[in-house]
Amino acid sequence: xxxxxxxxxxxxxxxxxxxxxxxxxDVCPLPESMPELLSLAEGDREQLAASVAAHLRRxxxxxxxxxxxxxxxxxxxDAGAVARLYTIKRRCELKPIAxxxxxxxxxxxxxxxxxxxxxxxxxxxxxxxxVFRRTPALNGELNPHTELxxxxxxxxxxxxxxxxRCGGPLALTSANLSGRPSPLRADEFSELHNxxxxxxxxxxxxxxxxxxxxxxxxxxxxxxxxxxxxxxxAEWATRRVLEDRYGWKERL
Numbered sequence: 638x639x640x641x642x643x644x645x646x647x648x649x650x651x652x653x654x655x656x657x658x659x660x661x662x663d664v665c666p667l668p669e670s671m672p673e674l675l676s677l678a679e680g681d682r683e684q685l686a687a688s689v690a691a692h693l694r695r696x697x698x699x700x701x702x703x704x705x706x707x708x709x710x711x712x713x714x715d716a717g718a719v720a721r722l723y724t725i726k727r728r729c730e731l732k733p734i735a736x737x738x739x740x741x742x743x744x745x746x747x748x749x750x751x752x753x754x755x756x757x758x759x760x761x762x763x764x765x766x767x768v769f770r771r772t773p774a775l776n777g778e779l780n781p782h783t784e785l786x787x788x789x790x791x792x793x794x795x796x797x798x799x800x801x802r803c804g805g806p807l808a809l810t811s812a813n814l815s816g817r818p819s820p821l822r823a824d825e826f827s828e829l830h831n832x833x834x835x836x837x838x839x840x841x842x843x844x845x846x847x848x849x850x851x852x853x854x855x856x857x858x859x860x861x862x863x864x865x866x867x868x869x870x871a872e873w874a875t876r877r878v879l880e881d882r883y884g885w886k887e888r889l
Contacts, residue, residue: 673835677702682795689835690802697834698722700812700826701799702842704792705764705851705870706819707812707826709833710737714805716778722808725832728815733780735766735787735854736806739797744788747775747806751860759878762792764871768856779808787854795839811851819849855879862888 673692675685689699696718698711709726711718713736723730736747741757744750748769750757760767771786780786789809791797800807811819812826820826823838830836842848853869863885865872879885 672700672830672833675835675837677795677837677839682798685837686795686798686802689799689837692834693718693799693803693807695834696721698725698832699835699837700823700829700833701796701837702793702839703796703809704762706821706842706849707823707839708809709812709829710799710807710809712803712805713779713808714776716776719776719779719808722810725829726810726813726815728810731782732815733783733785733787734808734810735789736775736779737789737791737796737800737809738806739790739800741790743806744769744790747772748786748788749858752857753883756878756883759882760875761790762797763790764792764852764869765789765875766852766854766867766869768854768866769858775806785856785858789852795837819851821848857885859888862886864888 673688675688677685689701692699693710693712696712696715698709698718698721700707700709709722711722713719719734722734728734738744738747741754741761744757744767748771750769752767757767766787766789768785768787770784771780775786812829813819814829821842822840823836847870850868850870853865853871853875854867855875856864856866863879864887880887
């Protein structure tokens with residue numbers, strides 16, 4: 638649920654010839670079917686997480702609540718599932734997608750962490766996406782045009798349980814067509830439902846414009862400095878941790 642000004646280290650011709658690259662607005666046809674509809678209010682959380690994890694392991698895309706807005710999730714290490722996620726959202730593939738892990742301690746497998754562990758735990762779990770340089774362990778088909786990756790640990794028990802069952806990170810982005818407002822209710826993205834494997838209804842997630850801003854995205858890839866990529870819903874709290882508690886300086 639974030640966007641970065643991307644870097645293009647590879648020749649443009651290489652990007653254009655990638656099999657997975659599509660122009661913004663181009664949509665590969667997807668089979669339409671009724672998704673499995675699940676309710677957090679009515680079902681057992683562990684059973685629901687197991688059911689959604691099964692859909693994801695089969696390469697499906699799921700819609701689910703997070704600690705900010707509703708999101709679309711797929712296995713980050715599954716190139717086909719990631720391509721399907723972009724297609725459903727109609728997102729330009731030059732725009733990166735964040736990954737989601739279940740604990741701050743897992744970030745180091747997928748990203749080169751430049752911040753002390755205490756700082757990570759002061760910000761996470763929570764509505765913050767931390768941007769670091771990616772490691773070779775991360776699927777090369779995910780955001781292949783940038784050396785950076787945004788990582789989330791949402792403050793949402795169901796989502797954290799789900800990620801832990803999947804055995805790897807989830808690619809996670811807001812559950813809306815690109816350019817439209819991020820949704821706070823499952824019915825706000827009903828036009829996408831028939832392209833999804835399942836939809837988890839967690840009720841209304843917020844009641845203010847601030848709630849739709851999603852996570853605050855902060856680039857920590859250079860130790861000791863930070864750059865706010867997207868203000869999001871937790872900018873003030875994030876700045877207070879970085880500047881007041883750790884003395885990090887903002888870079889523009």
